[in-house]
Amino acid sequence: MSHGNDHDHAAVTGSATSPLAARVRAMEALLIEKGVLTEAEIQDNIAYMDSRSPANGARLVARAWTDEGFKARLLSDGKAAAIEFGIEAGASPEFVVVENTPGVHNLIVCTLCSCYPRNVLGRPPDWYKSFEYRSRAVREPRAVMREFGFEPPGGTRVAVHDSTADVRYMVLPMRPPGTEGIGEEELAGLVTRDCLIGMGVPSAPTG
Amino acid sequence: MTARFAPGDAVRVRPGAKPGHVRTPDYLKGRQGRIEAVLGSFPNPEDLAYGLSGEPGRVLYKVGFRQEALWSDYEGPSDERLYADVYEHWLEPGGER
Numbered sequence: 313m314s315h316g317n318d319h320d321h322a323a324v325t326g327s328a329t330s331p332l333a334a335r336v337r338a339m340e341a342l343l344i345e346k347g348v349l350t351e352a353e354i355q356d357n358i359a360y361m362d363s364r365s366p367a368n369g370a371r372l373v374a375r376a377w378t379d380e381g382f383k384a385r386l387l388s389d390g391k392a393a394a395i396e397f398g399i400e401a402g403a404s405p406e407f408v409v410v411e412n413t414p415g416v417h418n419l420i421v422c423t424l425c426s427c428y429p430r431n432v433l434g435r436p437p438d439w440y441k442s443f444e445y446r447s448r449a450v451r452e453p454r455a456v457m458r459e460f461g462f463e464p465p466g467g468t469r470v471a472v473h474d475s476t477a478d479v480r481y482m483v484l485p486m487r488p489p490g491t492e493g494i495g496e497e498e499l500a501g502l503v504t505r506d507c508l509i510g511m512g513v514p515s516a517p518t519g
Numbered sequence: 520m521t522a523r524f525a526p527g528d529a530v531r532v533r534p535g536a537k538p539g540h541v542r543t544p545d546y547l548k549g550r551q552g553r554i555e556a557v558l559g560s561f562p563n564p565e566d567l568a569y570g571l572s573g574e575p576g577r578v579l580y581k582v583g584f585r586q587e588a589l590w591s592d593y594e595g596p597s598d599e600r601l602y603a604d605v606y607e608h609w610l611e612p613g614g615e616r
Binding site for chain 1: 544546558564581586601
Protein backbone atom coordinates (compact mmCIF):
# COMPACT_ATOMS: atom_id res chain seq x y z
CA MET A 313 0.00 0.00 0.00
CA SER A 314 1.42 3.37 -0.93
CA HIS A 315 1.86 5.91 1.76
CA GLY A 316 0.63 9.00 0.02
CA ASN A 317 1.58 11.70 2.49
CA ASP A 318 4.89 12.93 3.72
CA HIS A 319 4.27 13.99 7.30
CA ASP A 320 5.53 12.00 10.27
CA HIS A 321 2.86 10.02 12.05
CA ALA A 322 2.83 10.02 15.83
CA ALA A 323 2.74 6.33 16.65
CA VAL A 324 -0.59 5.28 18.12
CA THR A 325 1.22 3.22 20.74
CA GLY A 326 2.69 6.29 22.40
CA SER A 327 5.99 7.93 23.08
CA ALA A 328 7.60 5.82 25.83
CA THR A 329 11.36 5.67 25.43
CA SER A 330 12.27 2.10 26.40
CA PRO A 331 13.92 -0.14 23.78
CA LEU A 332 10.82 -2.34 23.76
CA ALA A 333 8.56 0.64 23.13
CA ALA A 334 10.80 1.71 20.25
CA ARG A 335 10.58 -1.77 18.77
CA VAL A 336 6.78 -1.77 19.08
CA ARG A 337 6.59 1.60 17.33
CA ALA A 338 8.84 0.34 14.54
CA MET A 339 6.65 -2.75 14.06
CA GLU A 340 3.54 -0.61 14.14
CA ALA A 341 4.95 1.68 11.45
CA LEU A 342 5.83 -1.30 9.27
CA LEU A 343 2.42 -2.95 9.67
CA ILE A 344 0.71 0.28 8.69
CA GLU A 345 3.05 0.92 5.79
CA LYS A 346 2.51 -2.60 4.43
CA GLY A 347 -1.23 -2.27 4.76
CA VAL A 348 -1.63 -5.08 7.29
CA LEU A 349 -3.25 -2.78 9.84
CA THR A 350 -4.57 0.75 9.84
CA GLU A 351 -3.98 3.35 12.53
CA ALA A 352 -7.73 3.34 13.19
CA GLU A 353 -7.70 -0.42 13.80
CA ILE A 354 -4.85 -0.11 16.27
CA GLN A 355 -6.61 2.77 18.04
CA ASP A 356 -9.87 0.79 18.16
CA ASN A 357 -8.10 -2.19 19.66
CA ILE A 358 -6.44 -0.07 22.34
CA ALA A 359 -9.82 1.48 23.15
CA TYR A 360 -11.38 -1.99 23.36
CA MET A 361 -8.69 -3.21 25.75
CA ASP A 362 -8.98 -0.05 27.86
CA SER A 363 -12.73 -0.64 28.15
CA ARG A 364 -12.08 -3.99 29.88
CA SER A 365 -11.30 -4.10 33.55
CA PRO A 366 -11.40 -6.32 36.63
CA ALA A 367 -14.60 -4.44 37.55
CA ASN A 368 -16.33 -6.63 34.93
CA GLY A 369 -15.26 -9.74 36.83
CA ALA A 370 -16.30 -8.21 40.17
CA ARG A 371 -19.80 -7.53 38.80
CA LEU A 372 -20.12 -11.13 37.59
CA VAL A 373 -19.03 -12.40 41.00
CA ALA A 374 -21.39 -10.15 42.96
CA ARG A 375 -24.34 -11.25 40.81
CA ALA A 376 -23.39 -14.90 41.27
CA TRP A 377 -23.35 -14.36 45.04
CA THR A 378 -26.86 -12.92 45.02
CA ASP A 379 -28.52 -14.99 42.28
CA GLU A 380 -28.14 -18.78 42.30
CA GLY A 381 -29.56 -19.12 38.79
CA PHE A 382 -26.99 -16.68 37.44
CA LYS A 383 -24.24 -18.47 39.31
CA ALA A 384 -25.22 -21.75 37.65
CA ARG A 385 -25.13 -20.07 34.24
CA LEU A 386 -21.78 -18.40 34.98
CA LEU A 387 -20.24 -21.75 35.89
CA SER A 388 -21.73 -23.66 32.95
CA ASP A 389 -21.23 -21.02 30.21
CA GLY A 390 -19.10 -18.07 31.28
CA LYS A 391 -19.29 -16.31 27.95
CA ALA A 392 -23.10 -16.33 27.82
CA ALA A 393 -23.27 -15.09 31.41
CA ALA A 394 -20.87 -12.24 30.57
CA ILE A 395 -23.02 -11.27 27.59
CA GLU A 396 -26.01 -10.95 29.97
CA PHE A 397 -24.03 -8.09 31.52
CA GLY A 398 -23.24 -6.53 28.19
CA ILE A 399 -19.65 -7.77 28.41
CA GLU A 400 -18.88 -8.98 24.90
CA ALA A 401 -16.28 -11.65 25.57
CA GLY A 402 -15.42 -12.22 21.91
CA ALA A 403 -15.65 -15.29 19.72
CA SER A 404 -12.53 -16.87 21.16
CA PRO A 405 -10.93 -17.96 23.37
CA GLU A 406 -13.32 -19.73 25.74
CA PHE A 407 -14.08 -18.14 29.11
CA VAL A 408 -14.43 -20.57 32.00
CA VAL A 409 -15.15 -19.70 35.63
CA VAL A 410 -13.92 -22.02 38.39
CA GLU A 411 -15.59 -21.91 41.79
CA ASN A 412 -13.84 -21.71 45.14
CA THR A 413 -15.54 -23.85 47.80
CA PRO A 414 -14.74 -24.64 51.43
CA GLY A 415 -12.81 -27.62 50.05
CA VAL A 416 -11.01 -26.12 47.04
CA HIS A 417 -9.14 -22.89 46.39
CA ASN A 418 -8.31 -22.20 42.73
CA LEU A 419 -5.24 -20.39 41.42
CA ILE A 420 -4.74 -19.39 37.77
CA VAL A 421 -1.44 -19.22 35.88
CA CYS A 422 -0.19 -19.48 32.31
CA THR A 423 3.23 -21.09 32.32
CA LEU A 424 3.66 -20.74 28.55
CA CYS A 425 3.08 -17.00 28.25
CA SER A 426 0.50 -14.80 29.96
CA CYS A 427 -2.92 -16.11 28.88
CA TYR A 428 -5.58 -14.26 30.85
CA PRO A 429 -9.27 -13.49 30.22
CA ARG A 430 -8.39 -10.12 28.69
CA ASN A 431 -11.68 -9.81 26.83
CA VAL A 432 -13.43 -9.68 30.21
CA LEU A 433 -10.82 -8.36 32.66
CA GLY A 434 -8.45 -6.32 30.53
CA ARG A 435 -4.71 -6.59 30.90
CA PRO A 436 -3.20 -8.90 33.53
CA PRO A 437 -1.06 -7.49 36.33
CA ASP A 438 2.68 -7.38 35.68
CA TRP A 439 3.42 -10.05 38.29
CA TYR A 440 1.15 -12.48 36.45
CA LYS A 441 3.38 -12.14 33.37
CA SER A 442 6.65 -12.45 35.30
CA PHE A 443 8.84 -15.48 34.70
CA GLU A 444 9.03 -16.02 38.44
CA TYR A 445 5.27 -16.28 38.95
CA ARG A 446 4.78 -18.45 35.87
CA SER A 447 7.45 -20.92 36.94
CA ARG A 448 6.68 -21.01 40.66
CA ALA A 449 2.86 -20.93 40.76
CA VAL A 450 2.63 -24.49 39.43
CA ARG A 451 5.39 -25.88 41.59
CA GLU A 452 4.95 -24.15 44.93
CA PRO A 453 1.58 -22.39 44.85
CA ARG A 454 1.30 -22.26 48.63
CA ALA A 455 4.66 -20.53 49.04
CA VAL A 456 3.79 -17.99 46.34
CA MET A 457 0.43 -17.23 47.96
CA ARG A 458 2.11 -16.75 51.34
CA GLU A 459 4.44 -14.21 49.76
CA PHE A 460 1.33 -12.32 48.65
CA GLY A 461 0.15 -12.41 52.26
CA PHE A 462 -2.51 -15.03 51.69
CA GLU A 463 -2.92 -18.53 52.99
CA PRO A 464 -5.89 -20.77 52.14
CA PRO A 465 -7.74 -22.00 55.24
CA GLY A 466 -6.68 -25.32 56.71
CA GLY A 467 -8.26 -28.34 55.04
CA THR A 468 -8.61 -26.52 51.72
CA ARG A 469 -7.05 -28.11 48.64
CA VAL A 470 -5.23 -25.82 46.24
CA ALA A 471 -6.10 -26.43 42.59
CA VAL A 472 -3.75 -24.78 40.10
CA HIS A 473 -5.05 -24.20 36.56
CA ASP A 474 -2.37 -23.77 33.92
CA SER A 475 -4.16 -22.09 31.00
CA THR A 476 -2.10 -23.68 28.26
CA ALA A 477 -4.57 -23.61 25.37
CA ASP A 478 -7.91 -22.14 24.23
CA VAL A 479 -9.53 -21.55 27.62
CA ARG A 480 -9.12 -18.48 29.84
CA TYR A 481 -9.96 -18.94 33.50
CA MET A 482 -11.42 -16.69 36.17
CA VAL A 483 -11.96 -17.62 39.82
CA LEU A 484 -15.35 -17.24 41.48
CA PRO A 485 -14.39 -16.58 45.11
CA MET A 486 -16.66 -17.46 48.04
CA ARG A 487 -18.86 -14.74 49.45
CA PRO A 488 -17.17 -13.59 52.64
CA PRO A 489 -19.02 -14.06 55.92
CA GLY A 490 -20.50 -10.91 57.41
CA THR A 491 -21.79 -9.58 54.09
CA GLU A 492 -25.38 -10.83 54.37
CA GLY A 493 -27.00 -7.40 54.41
CA ILE A 494 -24.88 -5.90 51.66
CA GLY A 495 -26.20 -5.04 48.20
CA GLU A 496 -24.81 -6.28 44.92
CA GLU A 497 -22.96 -3.10 44.02
CA GLU A 498 -21.15 -2.92 47.33
CA LEU A 499 -20.37 -6.64 47.14
CA ALA A 500 -18.70 -6.06 43.77
CA GLY A 501 -16.50 -3.47 45.46
CA LEU A 502 -15.06 -6.20 47.70
CA VAL A 503 -13.79 -8.26 44.76
CA THR A 504 -10.28 -7.26 43.74
CA ARG A 505 -8.46 -8.26 40.59
CA ASP A 506 -6.16 -10.57 42.52
CA CYS A 507 -9.17 -12.48 43.93
CA LEU A 508 -10.24 -13.24 40.35
CA ILE A 509 -6.86 -14.94 39.77
CA GLY A 510 -7.00 -16.74 43.12
CA MET A 511 -4.22 -14.70 44.68
CA GLY A 512 -6.32 -13.87 47.71
CA VAL A 513 -9.96 -13.87 48.73
CA PRO A 514 -12.41 -11.03 49.34
CA SER A 515 -13.10 -9.94 52.89
CA ALA A 516 -16.06 -8.19 54.48
CA PRO A 517 -15.82 -4.42 54.83
CA THR A 518 -14.43 -3.35 58.19
CA GLY A 519 -16.02 -0.87 60.57
CA MET B 520 -16.01 -34.14 17.08
CA THR B 521 -14.92 -37.60 18.12
CA ALA B 522 -13.15 -37.59 21.44
CA ARG B 523 -10.79 -40.48 22.03
CA PHE B 524 -10.82 -40.06 25.81
CA ALA B 525 -13.58 -39.57 28.37
CA PRO B 526 -13.60 -38.02 31.84
CA GLY B 527 -11.94 -40.37 34.33
CA ASP B 528 -9.65 -41.96 31.74
CA ALA B 529 -6.01 -42.43 32.72
CA VAL B 530 -3.65 -40.76 30.26
CA ARG B 531 -0.03 -39.95 29.80
CA VAL B 532 1.34 -36.85 28.10
CA ARG B 533 3.59 -37.89 25.24
CA PRO B 534 7.24 -37.35 26.02
CA GLY B 535 9.62 -35.72 23.66
CA ALA B 536 10.16 -32.45 21.91
CA LYS B 537 8.56 -31.17 18.74
CA PRO B 538 10.05 -28.23 16.88
CA GLY B 539 8.01 -25.07 16.51
CA HIS B 540 5.08 -23.68 18.46
CA VAL B 541 3.75 -26.19 21.00
CA ARG B 542 1.14 -25.57 23.71
CA THR B 543 2.08 -28.58 25.84
CA PRO B 544 4.44 -27.41 28.59
CA ASP B 545 7.68 -29.35 29.06
CA TYR B 546 7.05 -30.00 32.74
CA LEU B 547 4.09 -32.23 31.82
CA LYS B 548 5.79 -34.27 29.09
CA GLY B 549 5.80 -37.94 29.99
CA ARG B 550 3.60 -37.31 33.06
CA GLN B 551 0.56 -39.34 34.02
CA GLY B 552 -2.80 -37.74 34.62
CA ARG B 553 -6.53 -38.14 34.43
CA ILE B 554 -9.07 -36.63 32.04
CA GLU B 555 -11.24 -34.17 33.95
CA ALA B 556 -13.28 -32.76 31.07
CA VAL B 557 -13.56 -32.68 27.30
CA LEU B 558 -13.32 -28.99 26.39
CA GLY B 559 -14.20 -29.18 22.70
CA SER B 560 -12.46 -29.10 19.35
CA PHE B 561 -10.17 -26.22 18.45
CA PRO B 562 -7.95 -25.33 15.49
CA ASN B 563 -4.53 -26.87 15.99
CA PRO B 564 -2.36 -24.08 17.46
CA GLU B 565 0.79 -25.78 16.18
CA ASP B 566 -0.39 -24.94 12.64
CA LEU B 567 -2.21 -21.69 13.41
CA ALA B 568 1.07 -20.21 14.63
CA TYR B 569 2.45 -20.47 11.10
CA GLY B 570 -0.51 -18.96 9.29
CA LEU B 571 -2.15 -22.29 8.44
CA SER B 572 -5.83 -22.99 9.01
CA GLY B 573 -5.39 -25.29 11.99
CA GLU B 574 -7.88 -27.69 10.40
CA PRO B 575 -8.80 -30.38 11.17
CA GLY B 576 -9.44 -29.23 14.73
CA ARG B 577 -7.96 -31.06 17.71
CA VAL B 578 -9.92 -32.20 20.73
CA LEU B 579 -8.80 -30.39 23.87
CA TYR B 580 -8.97 -31.94 27.34
CA LYS B 581 -8.65 -30.63 30.84
CA VAL B 582 -6.20 -33.04 32.45
CA GLY B 583 -5.56 -33.32 36.19
CA PHE B 584 -2.11 -34.25 37.54
CA ARG B 585 -1.21 -35.14 41.10
CA GLN B 586 1.11 -32.40 42.29
CA GLU B 587 3.07 -34.83 44.43
CA ALA B 588 3.91 -36.86 41.33
CA LEU B 589 5.04 -33.78 39.42
CA TRP B 590 7.34 -32.32 42.07
CA SER B 591 9.29 -34.44 44.54
CA ASP B 592 9.42 -31.57 47.04
CA TYR B 593 5.78 -30.49 46.71
CA GLU B 594 4.37 -28.75 49.78
CA GLY B 595 0.72 -29.63 50.27
CA PRO B 596 -1.71 -32.52 50.73
CA SER B 597 -0.97 -35.59 48.62
CA ASP B 598 -4.29 -35.36 46.76
CA GLU B 599 -3.75 -31.82 45.47
CA ARG B 600 -3.88 -31.52 41.71
CA LEU B 601 -2.73 -29.26 38.96
CA TYR B 602 -4.90 -28.91 35.86
CA ALA B 603 -3.71 -28.14 32.35
CA ASP B 604 -5.40 -28.11 28.96
CA VAL B 605 -3.81 -30.61 26.57
CA TYR B 606 -4.65 -31.44 22.95
CA GLU B 607 -5.49 -35.03 22.06
CA HIS B 608 -2.44 -35.66 19.88
CA TRP B 609 -0.25 -35.08 22.95
CA LEU B 610 -2.05 -37.74 24.99
CA GLU B 611 -1.86 -41.52 25.05
CA PRO B 612 -3.73 -44.03 27.23
CA GLY B 613 -2.18 -45.17 30.45
CA GLY B 614 -0.96 -44.06 33.78
CA GLU B 615 -2.79 -42.91 36.85
CA ARG B 616 -6.08 -44.52 37.86
